[in-house]
Amino acid sequence: MSIIRPTAAALLALAVATPAAAQDLRASLAEDMPELMELYRDLHAHPELSFEETETAAKLAKRMRDLGFEVTEKVGRTGVVSVMKNGEGPTVMLRADMDGLPVVEQTGLPYASTETATPASGVTTGVMHACGHDTHMAGFIGAAQLLAERKDEWQGTLVMILQPAEELGLGALAMLEDGLYQRFPKPDYAVAFHDAAAPAPAGTIGFTPGYALANVDSVDITVKGVGGHGAYPHTTRDPVVLASAIVMKLQTIVSRESSPLDPAVITVGSFHAGAKHNIISDEAKLQLTVRSYSDESRNLLLEGIKRVARGEAIAAGLPDELMPVVTVEDPYTPSTYNDPEFATEIAAEFTQRFGEDRVMEWPAVMGGEDFSQFRRAAPDDVKSLIFWISGTPEDMLTALEEEGKPLPSLHSPFWAPDAEKVVATGAEALASAALELMPRSGG
Numbered sequence: 001m002s003i004i005r006p007t008a009a010a011l012l013a014l015a016v017a018t019p020a021a022a023q024d025l026r027a028s029l030a031e032d033m034p035e036l037m038e039l040y041r042d043l044h045a046h047p048e049l050s051f052e053e054t055e056t057a058a059k060l061a062k063r064m065r066d067l068g069f070e071v072t073e074k075v076g077r078t079g080v081v082s083v084m085k086n087g088e089g090p091t092v093m094l095r096a097d098m099d100g101l102p103v104v105e106q107t108g109l110p111y112a113s114t115e116t117a118t119p120a121s122g123v124t125t126g127v128m129h130a131c132g133h134d135t136h137m138a139g140f141i142g143a144a145q146l147l148a149e150r151k152d153e154w155q156g157t158l159v160m161i162l163q164p165a166e167e168l169g170l171g172a173l174a175m176l177e178d179g180l181y182q183r184f185p186k187p188d189y190a191v192a193f194h195d196a197a198a199p200a201p202a203g204t205i206g207f208t209p210g211y212a213l214a215n216v217d218s219v220d221i222t223v224k225g226v227g228g229h230g231a232y233p234h235t236t237r238d239p240v241v242l243a244s245a246i247v248m249k250l251q252t253i254v255s256r257e258s259s260p261l262d263p264a265v266i267t268v269g270s271f272h273a274g275a276k277h278n279i280i281s282d283e284a285k286l287q288l289t290v291r292s293y294s295d296e297s298r299n300l301l302l303e304g305i306k307r308v309a310r311g312e313a314i315a316a317g318l319p320d321e322l323m324p325v326v327t328v329e330d331p332y333t334p335s336t337y338n339d340p341e342f343a344t345e346i347a348a349e350f351t352q353r354f355g356e357d358r359v360m361e362w363p364a365v366m367g368g369e370d371f372s373q374f375r376r377a378a379p380d381d382v383k384s385l386i387f388w389i390s391g392t393p394e395d396m397l398t399a400l401e402e403e404g405k406p407l408p409s410l411h412s413p414f415w416a417p418d419a420e421k422v423v424a425t426g427a428e429a430l431a432s433a434a435l436e437l438m439p440r441s442g443g
């Protein structure tokens with residue numbers, strides 16, 4: 001990602017060149033913005049954890065109902081589906097996610113969250129919209145307002161969904177399993193955006209044709225051994241040494257077995273064993289995150305992990321009944337694929353609307369997004385696109401450029417995006433994509 005900052009002159013030239021329809025949509029949005037920012041600050045101050053987004057869902061469901069959508073709540077536990085039928089035409093689904101994170105906010109914003117919650121772990125924590133899902137929701141409502149006002153400019157079926165539990169990677173699947181594509185019109189197109197802590201001015205749109213985000217697998221390995229006294233290792237089978245060998249050998253799956261042209265990651269994020277200096281334990285536990293793009297690459301990594309764990313245990317002299325146990329968490333978050341032609345078509349519309357300086361192709365990342373599930377559930381029918389909107393405030397960008405100060409990442413307790421730019425860009429982008437995909441036929 002390069003740092004590209006439009007000059008004032010370039011921005012002025014763009015404003016002059018902006019087509020009339022863009023000006024029209026933008027003018028309506030400008031009127032809505034103060035109220036949308038009020039909504040944003042309210043959402044930001046009251047985040048809720050995954051699958052607990054009940055107040056958020058109720059608040060937004062009411063707004064959608066007031067706009068004339070047919071609204072169904074509690075789809076996939078806390079999800080909300082809003083449908084607006086407007087004549088013959090394609091079905092377009094727009095999505096925003098609703099959940100906050102167990103993070104104690106440290107932005108110092110006047111509307112910072114002071115909410116707390118007790119997640120499944122049992123430890124009470126602060127809750128924060130540290131991933132920016134509040135910007136997604138405010139932008140989503142902005143788009144809903146623009147489209148509801150402009151029913152004479154589009155034709156088709158608009159399905160707008162508020163998804164729970166993106167952070168667990170489970171919310172999209174929960175909605176699909178609750179009949180999203182059976183109880184409601186199945187989309188031809190699915191579109192969403194995510195804010196980004198990117199080295200580009202706030203409001204810059206990044207898009208990635210093809211694979212955009214990775215398969216995310218969580219893998220647990222229980223390494224067994226034979227415990228004993230630390231002074232007499234020859235009477236034991238030390239699981240710490242064995243697990244260490246496994247950790248090192250796992251790195252060769254990516255470096256020696258996977259194609260260098262096919263991105264892959266195996267990270268051992270947690271390694272726990274033992275209780276005391278002089279005791280050799282009888283177990284070690286490893287927790288891994290495994291990232292890939294294609295199904296083939298995912299299988300290669302997961303099979304490799306199982307083989308390496310077993311092979312190292314055999315080399316350590318462990319009997320069959322003490323082989324390591326490898327568990328792959330189910331379900332996993334599949335990779336997100338932006339249909340290249342579709343992504344390019346929408347990006348062209350965005351470029352025309354926002355100008356070349358604000359729309360650019362960004363490289364894929366190894367993070368995950370369960371938005372992928374909406375395409376994966378019906379890959380022959382649903383074309384999907386998720387795009388990024390930079391939320392990086394001016395001062396952070398200047399500190400990066402001048403002092404090399406790193407940007408806070410999403411999920412950081414310090415992530416305070418330039419929400420106004422993200423919400424305005426998100427609302428206009430979602431609405432214009434829907435208008436582009438559902439043109440009014442016959443004038």
Ligand SMILES: [Zn+2]
Nearest residue numbers: 131167410411
């Ligand atoms: Zn997140």
Ligand SMILES: [Zn+2]
Nearest residue numbers: 131133166194
């Ligand atoms: Zn997120």
